[in-house]
Amino acid sequence: MDLIIRRAALADSRGLVDIGMEAGRIAAIEPHLAATAREEIDANGSLVTAPFVDAHFHMDATLSYGLPRVNASGTLLEGIALWGELKPDLTQEALVGRALQYCDWAVARGLLAIRSHVDVCDPRLLAVEALVEVKRRVKPYLDLQLVAFPQDGVLRSAGAFENLKRAIAMGVDVVGGIPHFERTMADGAASVKLLCEYAAEQGLRVDMHCDESDDPMSRHIETLAAETHRLGLHGRVTGSHLTSMHSMDNYYVSKLIPLMREAGVAAIANPLINITLQGRSDTYPKRRGMTRVPELMAGGITVAFGHDCVMDPWYSLGSGDMLEVAHMGLHVAQMTGVDAMRACFDAVTKNPARILGLEDYGIEVGCNADCVVLDARDPIEAIRLRAARTAVVRRGKVVSRSPAVRATLALEGRPSEVDFRIDRR
Template sequence: MQYDLLIRQARLHRHADTVDIAVKDGVFTRIAPDLDPTQAKRVIKAEGRLVTPPFIDAHVHLDAVLTVGQPRYNTSGTLLEGIQIWGERKQNLTVEEVKQRALEEIRWEVAQGTLHIRSHVDVCDPNLTALRALLEVREEVRDICHLQLVAFPQDGIYSSPDGPGLMRKALEMGCDVVGGIPHHEWTRDMGVEDVHYVFALAQEFDRDIDCHCDETDDPLSRFTEVMAADTLKQGWQGRVTASHCTAMHSYDNAYAFKLMGLLKKAQMNVIANPFDNVVLQGRFDTYPKRRGITRVKELLANGVNVALGHDSIMDPWFPLGRGDMLAAAQLALFLCHMSGYDEIADVLDLITSNAAKALRIQDRYGIEQGKPADFLVLDAPSAFETLRLLPARLHVFKAGVEVARSEPGRSYVKREQEQETEVTFRRITM
């Protein structure tokens, strides 16, 4: 048979030997050593470079991207001031400008190897302007990116006018996932009702759940356990995600141990967002300052699925960023003390296989025969080197079609009376 594409001498994550990867009609056809290159229309020589499934951004806010400084900057750096600024900015949203910003940022992510994105969309606007825009974007980017939309009540389901009605309308319009924000409701009782209403909607509309939950330094914020209990009562195991969970870094160890056991029993996912978590949390601390990220390493050790999101990109909560999920993974490695050799390999899973499980796309994700040919060729030979270098994503393929490519940068050193010498930062083998 003739292949449309052949990747030669590719190194797969956690596989010692290189293989050739053949693609035909948009799917992986054969994965084996020494396939015949004369049978392929196009051949890419990986030469021992790492080939992975595409990266996944499991938590971002596309409605707010690229609005930093509009109408003002977040001078306190707190989550609450960011919400206040966004409340001012969203009064002036239009469908076209939301689309323009979101499409620009999606191009950034695709260029850096992210082909699956879960975006939360603020649905507290009575006109649902951002949602209307992102529903159009979801259709327009299908050729380069798979986009899930979460109905997200930024101001609280019960703390904002007609929150329950707007959530229902957002799902009727086509949101893929039900969101919530229990810790931001006015009282704890209202926060519990927030969670219960999210689960009721999920059952009614047969949707997965992804709530911003316990995104605070307050050790008394304990809505994640309410989510776990509702998951078990409703039989929604594997379909529920708690995002942020930063209060977990302030819980005492005995309670954290109990909670992690409950999360495992409920088969819940946890999504950490290193950029926002470390910038927004700990703002009321003097010294020592808390790192602000949930217990990623410990959750993994206790059998809980953990993934990562970029969260904010040049918006009222995080002024920097460019949509690079490898950079998010590297930051998580630092913050969570996951610097052991095997742990570094695990960090790559946080933006690939673990995230695919959280988004429930495992059936069409991964480099396996018969699955869609979505993959990256990285300018590095291993997960270790990938997390060290944040290398160029040389080739980005979706369904066997190249949707992005990058060229690695070059650096040179010149000493007196010597010829200029190119510097390479890559280690060829590990």
């Protein structure tokens, strides 16, 4: 075989196994695989998982923090205005360079699939051209799915719908929208209808920034679910952010979640950004900002976590670490039970893979030979430690390695080294 990972722990706790990979596929998973390979890795009981997946990101803006200035208020609206100031100065070379640098970070973090929204309100479509080129370049090692995103509103911004259609023709994969940013609630609903009808005609997926607001009356997710059902787009539509849901009354949500489930609409929360940008007008008590993740999961909705931003006009931090995203999501949603913490790990792995429609994803025979070896024994420990990715594998080839985190101590009568793990065996 090409590669065998020995003594791997899997997320389903089935016991230690050997994972054999050949010709870019997982060829065998057995407790003691009687085979040899050109390269072997001894996981020594560490967790081996399918790659991390980021279902919501803005790669056209990433690593642009401080250009042309810093977001002084830290608000969503100033970030949008700042991006508008930056757009005239964008160059394709700079966009490609920043995006490729971020993809390097992503691979090192075991993040091998990203859905990125790309602004289509600039008639030059520079960002679209740049990210289509990045998508081509990174294809051997990272799956990049692009969303045509009318940042300034598809009806509010002149020519935005035609730009969106041009972007799709250039190789963008998914139809995006931002109904709550249209001029009126009626325009928001009309934009959802327009964009969903276009996606249905073209056979495309839909992913809309939906109700990224503290206003409980921002209810475009209801329209999105209804249009999904009307047009037969079940399983192909996602509502991202959905932060207004954290302020809605329980009775309305009790109707909304079953409507979303009936339509097969998925949900993406962005914990790092939602907790940062929402609730800005509150004094105290201050709202958390993130949508109702546990309730959506309990209602049968596929829920994923996204990173959303890394060092851009909206967020000055971040490094492409989806375990950091899961860690924040776990805390904001108060999901500290054992099953809930494991569900947060699923929200950065198999759930977003389902939303993106990734084929042959997972640790099963026949799946793509893509995986991450983590310096942790199980998903909960991986989140707690934001565990080092000691090896990242793409199609059976190791594409990144990192050292395990160890600290050397000089304390009389105490161990010489600590790894921050508790051995309960």
